[in-house]
Amino acid sequence: MTENDTGGTARRPPIVARRGSRRSGRGRAAVLAAAGGVIGDRGADGTRFTDVSRASGVPVSTLQYYFGSREDLLIAAFRHECAREQAAMTSAVRASEDPWDQMVHLVRVGVADGDRPALTWRTWVEFWRAALRDDELREEAHEVYHRWRGLVQEVVRAGITSGRFRSGLNPDIASHQIVALIDGIGIPLALGDPGLPAGQGTATKMVTDAVARLLGMRPRGEPGAD
Amino acid sequence: MTENDTGGTARRPPIVARRGSRRSGRGRAAVLAAAGGVIGDRGADGTRFTDVSRASGVPVSTLQYYFGSREDLLIAAFRHECAREQAAMTSAVRASEDPWDQMVHLVRVGVADGDRPALTWRTWVEFWRAALRDDELREEAHEVYHRWRGLVQEVVRAGITSGRFRSGLNPDIASHQIVALIDGIGIPLALGDPGLPAGQGTATKMVTDAVARLLGMRPRGEPGAD
Amino acid sequence: MTENDTGGTARRPPIVARRGSRRSGRGRAAVLAAAGGVIGDRGADGTRFTDVSRASGVPVSTLQYYFGSREDLLIAAFRHECAREQAAMTSAVRASEDPWDQMVHLVRVGVADGDRPALTWRTWVEFWRAALRDDELREEAHEVYHRWRGLVQEVVRAGITSGRFRSGLNPDIASHQIVALIDGIGIPLALGDPGLPAGQGTATKMVTDAVARLLGMRPRGEPGAD
Amino acid sequence: MTENDTGGTARRPPIVARRGSRRSGRGRAAVLAAAGGVIGDRGADGTRFTDVSRASGVPVSTLQYYFGSREDLLIAAFRHECAREQAAMTSAVRASEDPWDQMVHLVRVGVADGDRPALTWRTWVEFWRAALRDDELREEAHEVYHRWRGLVQEVVRAGITSGRFRSGLNPDIASHQIVALIDGIGIPLALGDPGLPAGQGTATKMVTDAVARLLGMRPRGEPGAD
DNA sequence: TATGAATGAGAGTTCATTCAT
C-alpha cells in the first residue's frame, strides 16, 4: 500500500515463501480469513496490525513474523480473497453444460446480491483501491480480471458455437461488457444505494437481463434477435 | 486532568457557510482543486494535510482554519469533484436534441477515456471507497447517483417517445444498467488493465455499443430490433 | 472518513497491573519520581511528556507505553507521592508511644518546613488543583485525607484516654481542625510568604502551639486547661 | 503563568493601564467577572481565550486588545477576585463593634461554606496554583495575605485590649494560625470531601470553635481560660 | 476602537517496527 511508510526497512522474512509449511500454514490461513474480515469492516487503510491481532487472536509480533510488513499482510489477505472468488467462479461454470445456464450462474455468483452483498462488494472496492497504488496488487488484479474474462469468453464462445447466442458476437468485447455490468452494479450494492429497485436478487435480474440482450438472447430462453 | 478537551464541539469555522465570500472563497476553491489532485494521486487515506499544503501553497493551519478537520477537507474535495462531474453531465445532454446523440455524449463524458482516464477513475474509486465508511459521503454518493440516473432516464424516455429506442424499455432499469456499464468499465481503466483492447476511445466504443444494444438501437443508427 | 479512530478503547497496556514486574517496574518507579519532580517544578498542567522524558531519560513513546496517556502519567505520579507521604506519616506515629509526642511528630512531618518546604507544598497545591477536576484524583484525594485524619484521630483518642488531652474533645472534629491547620500553613509556605515569621521550624512551632491549645495541652507539657 | 509560552513577544497594549477609561471600563469588568467564572469552572490553565470569549460574548481579538496576552487576562481576573474578597472581608469587620463578633463574621465570610463553597474555594486553589509560578501573581498573593492577616490582627488586638481574648496572645502568630485554619478547611470544601461532617455551616462552626479556643474564648461566649 | 482572517509553534497520540529473549 502507500500510506504510512513509516521509516524502517521492509524486512520481509522468508516465511512468506514457505507457503506449505505445516505448522504456520494453518495459522496463516485463519489469520488471512480474519484479516479479510477486518478489511471489509474497516477498510484496508484502516486495518492495523492490532485489529488483525484482535480478530485472529494472534499477537502482533507473530503476525509480523508470519507476513513481514503490514503491507505484505494486506496483500496476502487480498490474494486469499481473490483465490476464493476464482474458485467460486470456476465451479459456477462447472455447474451446467448449457452456455446460457453457465452465464446465468456466473452472473449470480458475480453479482452476489444474495446474503450480504454490501460486505462482499466493499471488499472488492477495497481491493480496487489498494491495487491502484500497489504494483504487486495491481498485477494480481490484472491476473484476476484476465482469468475472470477468460472464463466469460469461454462461455460466450460455447454459446455462439451452440447457436444460443447471436452470431456476430465478439467474445472479447462481450466479456468486457459483461464484466463491466457486474462490477458496475456492485457499486450501488456496496454503497447500499436506496435507488436500487428493492428485493433480493433484483440486481442479479437486472444484470442477467442486460447480458441476455447483449448476447442476443431473450431472458426467457426464446431465440435471440440478430 | 481536564485541559485538552480534544473531543468536544467540532470547531468548524463559519467559513464553510460563507461560500461566496471573496477572500477565503477563492482560496477554498483553489485548495479544493489541489486537494482533488492529491487525492487522485495518493489516495484519500494517503492525503495528508502536508500534501495538500504543498500542492496548494496554503499553510497547514490555514487549511484547518478553512475546513476544520482533515476529514472535512476530504469531504469538501469530493463534493467539489462531484459538482464538476454533474455539470459536465448536464451540459453533455444539452449539447444535442436527439436522444441517441445525447446518450452518446453522456457515455463519452461518463467513460472519460480520452485524456488521462486512469486519473479520473482513480478519483472515483477513491470516492466510492471513502463513501463506504463515511455517512456524509455516502449520502452525497446516493444523491450523485440519483441525479446521474435521473439524467439517463430522461434521455431514455425521450428516446422511447421519439421511437428511437425500443418500446418495451423500462427507463429505471435501463438507467441502472447503463450506469453500471459505465462505472464497470471504469475499473479496468483505473487499473490500467492491459487486457483492455488498445486505442483511445475503445472503452467508450464498447460501452456505446452495449448501450445501443440495450436500448434496441444499432450503433450505426439503423432501426433497432424489438 | 474512517481511519484514525482517536477515540475508541483506551489502549492502556497491561503494565499498569503488573506492578511488580522486574523490568518495567524499575523503570516505572524511577520515572514516577522524576515526574513528581517535574510536577513540583513546572506544575501538573505544565508537565509535558517531553519534560518527563528529559528528566527521566526515558523516550516519550516509552512513557506512553508505560502509562498510556499524559493524564494517566500525572495520576500515577500523584499516587506515588501520596503513597510516600502516607508512609512518612505512619512511621511518624510509630516513632513514639506518647500521644503528644506522636502528635508533634505528625505535625512536624506534615508541615515539613525543614529543608525545602516550598517544593513539597507546591506539589500538594498541584495535587489539590488537579484533584479539583479529575474524578480519579479526587477519589484518591478523599482517600488520602481519610487515612490522614484517621491517623490523627487515633492519636487524639489515645491522648484522651491517657488523660494527656482534654476530655471534652471530639476526635473527628479535632482531626479536621488539625489537618486544616497543617494544610493552611502550607499555603504561605508554598508561596514563600515573606510575612511568615522568619526562621526554620517557625511554621511547625506555630502549628504545634495551636494544636496544643486545641487539644487542651500546653506546648511545654504543662497540664492543659479544661 | 508558565505553560504555553508559545513564542512571540508579549505585546501588552497600554490599555491595561487605562483602567478608568469609560467605554472599555464596563466591558472590562464584565469580562473579568466572566473570566473568573471560567477559571473556577475549567481551571486557570484550562481557560482559553475562546472560553472567555464565549462566556463574555466578546470576540477573542477584542479580549487581546483589552488585556494583551492570555496571561495578562488571567492575572487581571485574579486581581478582580481578590479585590472582591478584600471588600467582603473589610465590610465583615465593619458589621460589628465587638471583637469576637467581628472575628465570627470574618470566619464566616472566609470559610464561605454557605451557598456553593466548592466554587469559591476552587477559585482560591487556582489562585494559589497560579501564584506559585507567576511572579506578579505571587506578589499579589503576598499583598492579599498581608492585608487579610492585618485585618485579623486588628481584631485580635482589639479583643485583647477589651479583655475578650486571653492576654498572652501574640496577634501576629494568632493571625497566621487563624488564617491557616480558614484556608485549610477550604481544601476539603473545594474537593467536596465526603468526610466533612454534613450540614451547611459545619465547616464554619468547626473553624469558629477552633478560633475561639485559640483566642482563649469559649464558643458560647463564656469567659475564656487563661 | 474593535474585529475577522490567517498562521506558526508545539503537544499528544497512533502505529509499524526492531530487539532481546
Place this chain on the structure above:
DNA sequence: GATGAATGAACTCTCATTCAT
C-alpha cells in the same frame, strides 16, 4: 519458532498570536 518490550517517525489538532482592515 514465537512473543513481549521498547522506540522513532509522522500526523492531526489546538491555541495564542499577528496582521490588516
